[in-house]
Amino acid sequence: MTFFQVQNLSLSFGGLAALSDVSFEVDKGEIYAVIGPNGAGKTTLFNCISGLYRPDQGRIHFNDRRIDSEKPDRIARLGIGRTFQNIELFVHLNTMENILLGRHLFMRTGLFRGIFMWGRRSFAGKEEITHRRKVEEIIDFLNLQAVRDKPVGMLPYGTRKLVELGRSLAVEPDLLLLDEPCAGMTADEKQDLYFHIHDIRDILGTTIVLIEHDMNMVMDISNRILAVNFGKTITEGVPEMVQRHPDVLKAYLGED
Numbered sequence: 001m002t003f004f005q006v007q008n009l010s011l012s013f014g015g016l017a018a019l020s021d022v023s024f025e026v027d028k029g030e031i032y033a034v035i036g037p038n039g040a041g042k043t044t045l046f047n048c049i050s051g052l053y054r055p056d057q058g059r060i061h062f063n064d065r066r067i068d069s070e071k072p073d074r075i076a077r078l079g080i081g082r083t084f085q086n087i088e089l090f091v092h093l094n095t096m097e098n099i100l101l102g103r104h105l106f107m108r109t110g111l112f113r114g115i116f117m118w119g120r121r122s123f124a125g126k127e128e129i130t131h132r133r134k135v136e137e138i139i140d141f142l143n144l145q146a147v148r149d150k151p152v153g154m155l156p157y158g159t160r161k162l163v164e165l166g167r168s169l170a171v172e173p174d175l176l177l178l179d180e181p182c183a184g185m186t187a188d189e190k191q192d193l194y195f196h197i198h199d200i201r202d203i204l205g206t207t208i209v210l211i212e213h214d215m216n217m218v219m220d221i222s223n224r225i226l227a228v229n230f231g232k233t234i235t236e237g238v239p240e241m242v243q244r245h246p247d248v249l250k251a252y253l254g255e256d
């Protein structure tokens with residue numbers, strides 16, 4: 001059984017082929033990286049996987065189920081979480097509330113309304129307590145206790161990226177897609193994130209696909225790498241091999 005498989009994926013916008021005939025597989029427990037210059041089609045690939053874009057051609061399988069025509073909320077429920085290249089959080093809500101929002105997929109009653117409207121012992125109240133417990137676990141896991149009650153808009157950029165990571169964990173994903181998780185982080189924050197990504201894989205058992213520009217990070221953290229440019233696969237394989245590929249060097253260093 002293949003855990004996750006993308007087959008011959010293509011998507012054009014007008015005349016522009018953002019993805020053409022991209023195929024790869026990810027095994028359960030892998031950390032798999034997607035690299036390539038700006039505009040290469042990396043985020044488009046994530047948008048296809050998470051159901052925001054419908055590919056023109058190709059198939060996506062997850063846990064032996066075809067998912068390329070499913071809607072985003074269904075895909076999330078099936079166990080695929082993601083973060084966005086540009087942080088998408090509610091700046092006036094605090095860390096805890098933003099992560100709790102990540103659980104809305106599982107909620108039968110409206111957000112924040114359970115205890116308040118129906119009391120602790122009602123179904124809605126109990127449901128909210130369960131969700132809040134899960135959120136507290138994530139806060140502990142990512143070491144966000146100190147900023148638990150702070151509005152996210154007041155937090156440093158790197159911490160906000162961690163809160164967004166926390167929100168993506170709230171769906172308890174089997175597969176997590178991280179779109180440039182290190183972008184804009186300081187060296188210390190990157191180091192921290194590096195350990196968190198390992199912990200997510202090793203402790204939570206989540207398989208990870210990440211888009212990342214920091215080549216040191218990519219080489220260090222990933223089991224395998226897919227390199228793309230102009231929507232096409234340049235090469236795919238273990239880091240040592242991808243790093244030496246002439247077309248990868250060309251795409252990154254602009255050599256002829």
Ligand SMILES: Nc1ncnc2c1ncn2[C@@H]1O[C@H](COP(=O)(O)OP(=O)(O)O)[C@@H](O)[C@H]1O
Pocket residue numbers: 013016018036037038039040041042043044045
């Ligand atoms: N919704 C869209 N409408 C039109 N063009 C898009 C859309 N999304 C992405 N593109 C184009 O597809 C190409 C790949 O973009 P993207 O996947 O964001 O690249 P990357 O994430 O690798 O930097 C770019 O030329 C971009 O302008």
Ligand SMILES: [Mg+2]
Pocket residue numbers: 042043044085
């Ligand atoms: Mg992108």
